[in-house]
Amino acid sequence: MKSYVCPEYIVERDPDRCIRCKVCVNQCSYDTHCYDEEDDCMLSKSENCVNCQRCATFCPTQAITIRPNPNHYRSNANWTQEVLTGIKKQAETGGVVLTGMGCDKPNLTYWDRLLINASQVTNPSIDPLREPMELRTYIGSKPDKLDLETVKGDGIILKTKLAPQLQLETPIMFSAMSYGSISINVHKSLARAATEAGTFYNTGEGGLEKSLYKYGDHVIVQVASGRFGVHPDYLDAGAAIEIKIGQGAKPGIGGHLPGEKVTEEISKTRMIPLGTDALSPAPQHDIYSIEDLRQLIYALKEATDYTKPVFVKIAAVHNAAAIASGIVRAGADAVVLDGIRGGTGAAPRITRDNVGIPIEMALAAVDQRLRDEGIRNKASVIAAGGIKSSADVLKAIALGADACYIATAALVSLGCTVCQKCYTGKCPWGIATTDLWLTKRINPDIGAKRLAGLLRGWSLEIMEMMGGMGINAIESVRGNRLVLRGVGLTDKELEILGVRMVGD
Amino acid sequence: MTRKMVTTCEKGKLAESLIRKDKSALIDATGIYYRDLNSLLRSLDSEGIEKIQICNVYGQRYIGTNLDNHLRIDIYGTPGNDLGAFMNGANITVHGNVQDACGNTMDHGQIVVHGRAGDLVGHSMRGGKIFIRDDAGYRVGIHMKEYVSKRPIIVIGGTAQDFLGEYMAGGVLVVLGLNMKGEIRHNARFVGTGMHGGKMFIRGEVRHVGEEVTITDLTEEDTLLLKGLVEEFCGYYDLDAEKILENKFNKLIPVSSRPYGNLYAY
Ligand code: SF4
Numbered sequence: 001m002k003s004y005v006c007p008e009y010i011v012e013r014d015p016d017r018c019i020r021c022k023v024c025v026n027q028c029s030y031d032t033h034c035y036d037e038e039d040d041c042m043l044s045k046s047e048n049c050v051n052c053q054r055c056a057t058f059c060p061t062q063a064i065t066i067r068p069n070p071n072h073y074r075s076n077a078n079w080t081q082e083v084l085t086g087i088k089k090q091a092e093t094g095g096v097v098l099t100g101m102g103c104d105k106p107n108l109t110y111w112d113r114l115l116i117n118a119s120q121v122t123n124p125s126i127d128p129l130r131e132p133m134e135l136r137t138y139i140g141s142k143p144d145k146l147d148l149e150t151v152k153g154d155g156i157i158l159k160t161k162l163a164p165q166l167q168l169e170t171p172i173m174f175s176a177m178s179y180g181s182i183s184i185n186v187h188k189s190l191a192r193a194a195t196e197a198g199t200f201y202n203t204g205e206g207g208l209e210k211s212l213y214k215y216g217d218h219v220i221v222q223v224a225s226g227r228f229g230v231h232p233d234y235l236d237a238g239a240a241i242e243i244k245i246g247q248g249a250k251p252g253i254g255g256h257l258p259g260e261k262v263t264e265e266i267s268k269t270r271m272i273p274l275g276t277d278a279l280s281p282a283p284q285h286d287i288y289s290i291e292d293l294r295q296l297i298y299a300l301k302e303a304t305d306y307t308k309p310v311f312v313k314i315a316a317v318h319n320a321a322a323i324a325s326g327i328v329r330a331g332a333d334a335v336v337l338d339g340i341r342g343g344t345g346a347a348p349r350i351t352r353d354n355v356g357i358p359i360e361m362a363l364a365a366v367d368q369r370l371r372d373e374g375i376r377n378k379a380s381v382i383a384a385g386g387i388k389s390s391a392d393v394l395k396a397i398a399l400g401a402d403a404c405y406i407a408t409a410a411l412v413s414l415g416c417t418v419c420q421k422c423y424t425g426k427c428p429w430g431i432a433t434t435d436l437w438l439t440k441r442i443n444p445d446i447g448a449k450r451l452a453g454l455l456r457g458w459s460l461e462i463m464e465m466m467g468g469m470g471i472n473a474i475e476s477v478r479g480n481r482l483v484l485r486g487v488g489l490t491d492k493e494l495e496i497l498g499v500r501m502v503g504d
Numbered sequence: 505m506t507r508k509m510v511t512t513c514e515k516g517k518l519a520e521s522l523i524r525k526d527k528s529a530l531i532d533a534t535g536i537y538y539r540d541l542n543s544l545l546r547s548l549d550s551e552g553i554e555k556i557q558i559c560n561v562y563g564q565r566y567i568g569t570n571l572d573n574h575l576r577i578d579i580y581g582t583p584g585n586d587l588g589a590f591m592n593g594a595n596i597t598v599h600g601n602v603q604d605a606c607g608n609t610m611d612h613g614q615i616v617v618h619g620r621a622g623d624l625v626g627h628s629m630r631g632g633k634i635f636i637r638d639d640a641g642y643r644v645g646i647h648m649k650e651y652v653s654k655r656p657i658i659v660i661g662g663t664a665q666d667f668l669g670e671y672m673a674g675g676v677l678v679v680l681g682l683n684m685k686g687e688i689r690h691n692a693r694f695v696g697t698g699m700h701g702g703k704m705f706i707r708g709e710v711r712h713v714g715e716e717v718t719i720t721d722l723t724e725e726d727t728l729l730l731k732g733l734v735e736e737f738c739g740y741y742d743l744d745a746e747k748i749l750e751n752k753f754n755k756l757i758p759v760s761s762r763p764y765g766n767l768y769a770y
């Protein structure tokens with residue numbers, strides 16, 4: 001069948017600049033460029049290009065430009081290029097349109113309509129460069145009260161037995177991305193950067209590769225519906241365990257790691273045969289209720305002798321607040337909320353862009369609900385899905401998060417250009433792939449440096465903004481919605497966010 | 505000579521055990537909270553105890569979880585949900601019935617049940633063996649996996665309910681239907697839905713199988729495997745393997761190891 005889908009991008013090569021070095025041929029994993037020996041010239045198949053900018057970045061003479069195809073269908077606010085292309089693709093394949101990364105629609109972001117306060121005159125701002133600033137964060141269940149005892153000679157000692165806590169030097173962790181959806185070198189980079197920065201990286205649901213066990217103190221091991229690579233050693237290896245119920249990019253649906261991505265190494269870590277589809281069922285089949293969730297939380301606590309916090313991650317959905325309350329009552333040490341803009345290695349586009357709610361609203365609603373019920377201390381709240389700057393982190397903390405998870409931002413720091421083609425497994429940046437030729441493109445030493453640089457940069461920015469408010473401990477921002485004001489929001493939106501209008 | 509061992513108490517009665525000279529221990533679980541019971545089991549495990557009898561078990565969960573050694577545990581009563589969850593090597597015999605999720609995500613070891621089982625036997629099981637003398641509930645062996653030499657095995661003496669072997673990705677599931685009178689016809693529906701690995705041997709007919717399943721005859725290799733498993737099963741319950749093997753068995757295997765390969769538009 002002739003395809004009616006027109007190429008999305010046009011590859012242009014400046015003949016005056018091109019030196020026919022063939023770097024582009026080697027860099028592109030979509031076979032876009034080729035060299036014609038007979039005519040000694042470079043050719044491109046624009047229809048293959050996904051605009052990842054790999055070739056343009058590596059072209060030594062900057063000869064390549066990738067442009068959106070100017071052959072656009074007649075513009076139409078409803079029947080957009082994306083809608084038309086999707087329909088044509090489906091007509092030709094009869095399948096579900098896949099995509100990668102998070103929702104790319106502009107109207108689902110609230111961060112940019114929230115503004116942060118600063119001190120002027122009435123209380124002094126603090127200069128973080130010269131004065132102490134505290135970003136340290138503890139994730140885990142906090143007691144209702146502390147029992148102290150005065151002991152002669154020893155002063156005061158704490159009698160309350162504290163629940164296990166994770167100590168973060170900055171309130172930012174790396175969110176779950178499975179080994180299989182991303183490469184081993186990305187996992188190595190994440191593990192090393194988390195270790196260096198005093199924070200944590202999440203394995204995602206594909207298990208933990210043997211060589212990464214040594215970073216265990218900075219690893220959160222995930223237990224998802226597929227239970228891939230979940231065994232006692234794995235549970236013991238991590239500093240915390242995360243039960244994945246859902247994911248912001250695809251609430252309510254499972255996942256398939258296609259067989260061609262299940263290479264020798266992946267099959268070993270996931271403990272499934274080579275080349276079979278790795279199916280993650282939509283629900284966890286031992287969890288059909290909050291009571292069942294409690295059963296799994298405690299099974300994991302039993303399996304690790306109550307030494308590790310257990311997180312429960314849900315996608316931000318309409319009744320997230322009530323669900324979160326159930327999760328806390330079920331005994332979770334932390335609730336992870338993943339908003340609609342959260343990324344993925346592969347999801348049906350229709351689900352990614354239409355199912356779930358923005359993290360800002362879910363976070364505000366959950367924090368408020370847990371406070372109203374007097375159980376906010378019983379679990380930490382972690383916000384994920386669409387955190388793209390240090391300001392977003394700070395705003396999330398002011399809305400009630402204890403810490404944030406980032407994933408897309410982490411990948412961008414490694415080179416990702418958010419081309420949204422992760423599901424093809426051919427990521428030219430060597431990130432969302434298991435192809436050995438491509439995974440080599442990430443050097444874990446450099447990767448770890450870049451990730452640690454990102455964390456350091458964001459942490460410095462958070463301290464700057466805190467200092468500006470005259471606040472010297474992140475603890476004082478947490479749930480402090482007075483430091484935020486909203487702009488361009490309706491009364492109801494402001495009410496749910498629990499923030500006042502700018503100028504108010 | 506016997507001595508007592510007591511664990512710290514979370515709730516309810518102190519959990520205590522009598523430790524005998526032959527490295528065996530006896531626990532009366534009456535009124536003991538599951539956390540105390542399991543913590544006692546772990547203490548005994550680390551003390552090098554090899555054999556534990558637990559009497560009067562009434563619904564305590566997670567027995568067998570986080571015991572690394574090759575402990576032998578005899579349970580008298582009805583253990584609670586998640587018996588042997590994430591279990592790594594213990595050998596449990598239950599003199600009674602078991603509740604839901606017995607052998608959940610179990611890695612290694614063995615559970616022999618002299619009775620019936622609830623739902624979700626061997627959910628996501630990755631290794632080890634489970635034998636159930638009588639019937640089992642829904643979703644037995646759902647998403648079982650295997651990797652090289654790690655091959656989980658479940659044998660159900662009676663019948664099992666809907667979604668038996670759903671998403672099955674590896675391992676061996678045997679259902680014998682021993683308590684069925686006349687023609688053996690298992691009432692389960694959606695057997696093997698989403699199955700993409702492993703095999704099931706079912707004695708008699710199945711009412712309804714998932715789209716992803718084909719029913720075939722056993723190969724010589726299968727027959728040998730099945731014979732071994734049935735003989736082992738009969739060994740635990742004192743039954744006649746030969747007689748059981750006289751009946752026709754159906755073999756259920758996945759149509760493809762990639763059932764959802766053509767679902768997407770790229
Ligand atoms: S897919 Fe990427 S590497 Fe290939 S031509 Fe397009 S921009 Fe260049």
Ligand code: SF4
Pocket residue numbers: 052100101411415416417418419420421422423426427428429430431432
């Ligand atoms: S990870 Fe790779 S494939 Fe995915 S969006 Fe980034 S550059 Fe594209």
